[in-house]
Amino acid sequence: MSKLSQFRTFGKKIVCVGRNYREHAAELGNPVPSKPILFLKPTSAYISEGQAIKIPQGCNDLNHEVELGVVIGSKAIQVAPEEALNYVGGYALGLDMTARDWQSEAKKQGHPWSLAKGFDTSCPVSAFIEKEKIPDPNNIDLWLKVNGETKQAGNTKDMIFSVEYLVSYASQYFTLEPGDLLLTGTPSGVSKLIPGDIIQAGLGNLISMQFEVDK
Numbered sequence: 001m002s003k004l005s006q007f008r009t010f011g012k013k014i015v016c017v018g019r020n021y022r023e024h025a026a027e028l029g030n031p032v033p034s035k036p037i038l039f040l041k042p043t044s045a046y047i048s049e050g051q052a053i054k055i056p057q058g059c060n061d062l063n064h065e066v067e068l069g070v071v072i073g074s075k076a077i078q079v080a081p082e083e084a085l086n087y088v089g090g091y092a093l094g095l096d097m098t099a100r101d102w103q104s105e106a107k108k109q110g111h112p113w114s115l116a117k118g119f120d121t122s123c124p125v126s127a128f129i130e131k132e133k134i135p136d137p138n139n140i141d142l143w144l145k146v147n148g149e150t151k152q153a154g155n156t157k158d159m160i161f162s163v164e165y166l167v168s169y170a171s172q173y174f175t176l177e178p179g180d181l182l183l184t185g186t187p188s189g190v191s192k193l194i195p196g197d198i199i200q201a202g203l204g205n206l207i208s209m210q211f212e213v214d215k
């Protein structure tokens with residue numbers, strides 16, 4: 001299967017989880033949540049390797065957030081945590097690109113994060129990863145480098161809410177459909193990007209990907 005057709009197997013809605021790692025919540029001065037914080041990105045946010053990340057016009061603080069992506073394999077409506085992994089079809093590595101200045105302003109005003117999180121190119125993703133390749137999604141290393149310098153290095157064992165819990169929780173409110181992507185939150189180390197930066201990110205030694213920030 002080509003990279004493109006693999007990519008198309010999960011081109012549907014993007015459900016994102018925020019503040020799912022204590023250290024990331026702390027680095028942005030946020031309290032640890034008592035339940036998952038969910039937000040959505042539109043499908044127009046997807047890009048795959050070979051496409052550039054665009055800094056949206058007027059954004060002065062574009063940040064990277066490396067995240068484990070869970071690809072839904074079958075329709076999930078109000079599933080229990082114990083059943084949730086049965087609805088997972090595979091995984092992907094994703095970047096939750098964030099216009100941090102816009103998000104900070106939206107937070108101050110009590111406005112939604114849609115522009116800060118959902119602009120075009122705000123969801124770079126890897127190729128599809130078969131489910132069997134990640135036997136325990138709650139214990140896998142995540143890393144991200146900018147121009148060769150490590151910025152983020154975490155492990156999903158430090159997530160506040162597990163993959164099972166997140167799939168179950170999201171399915172209480174949104175019907176999860178085959179091809180949907182659930183981004184599970186980012187570890188600490190987010191930082192500002194500038195035009196021409198090269199981002200490399202990976203899941204342990206399993207998969208890596210590279211994206212350039214448009215010049």
Ligand SMILES: O=C(O)/C=C/C(=O)CC(=O)C(=O)O
Pocket residue numbers: 016017018019020021024028030065096098103184185186
């Ligand atoms: O509340 C904030 O200041 C920022 C939260 C996020 O951007 C949440 C995430 O997307 C995440 O934790 O991955």
Ligand SMILES: [Mg+2]
Pocket residue numbers: 016017018065067096185186
């Ligand atoms: Mg995020």
